Amino acid sequence: MTPGTLAAMASTLLNICIDSSDNYALVTWWSEVFGLPLDPDNKPGEEETWIELPNGTTIIFNRVPEPKAVKNRVHICLQPDIPRDEEVERLLGRGATLVGDLREPDGTGWAVLADPEGNEFCVLRSAAERAATEG
Incomplete structure (x- = not known):
């Protein structure tokens, strides 16, 4: 691979997903960590909640039934x-x-x-x- 082809094959980090049993509580906690307001589209009971960081990366919190184990x-x-x-x-x-x-x-x-x-x-x-x- 030549250096010129490397850029054409690069990827950009768009989002990071975190599994959670209470994704609304967790997105609320992380919004306080980052000092960012909670997006009004995030609501309790939704399958997915998120925070969009100023650099455009989104952290998504997916509701799952199982607890973190490892x-x-x-x-x-x-x-x-x-x-x-x-x-x-x-x-x-x-x-x-x-x-x-x-x-x-x-x-x-x-x-x-x-x-x-x-x-x-x-x-x-x-x-x-x-x-x-x-x-």
């Missing part, structure tokens, strides 16, 4: 606008749980949290924190 094979990584540790505390206060603490004494690393239904996600350092240690 570790996620795919997860979301968040880069907060505020310092990482402040964001971790904010999310813990909103009902997230700490699954793994991979933060290092020098300020690097990340925290693995789970949403109210147990879906894991990471909270990375903010852009300002990264710039302060990488420059």
Whole structure:
């Protein structure tokens, strides 16, 4: 394959789907995480709810009957606008749980949290924190 053909075969991430037993409660929780208003078309009892991120990517929450049973094979990584540790505390206060603490004494690393239904996600350092240690 030549470099010119690579672009013609590229894909764009359109959406990410997350299974949920109460997708309306979960979309409401994640809308608060992202600081985005809940789309008025999202209603309790619907099979599918969603959040559209400012970059055009949509996170879809599908209602399923079975509970989460094992570790996620795919997860979301968040880069907060505020310092990482402040964001971790904010999310813990909103009902997230700490699954793994991979933060290092020098300020690097990340925290693995789970949403109210147990879906894991990471909270990375903010852009300002990264710039302060990488420059």
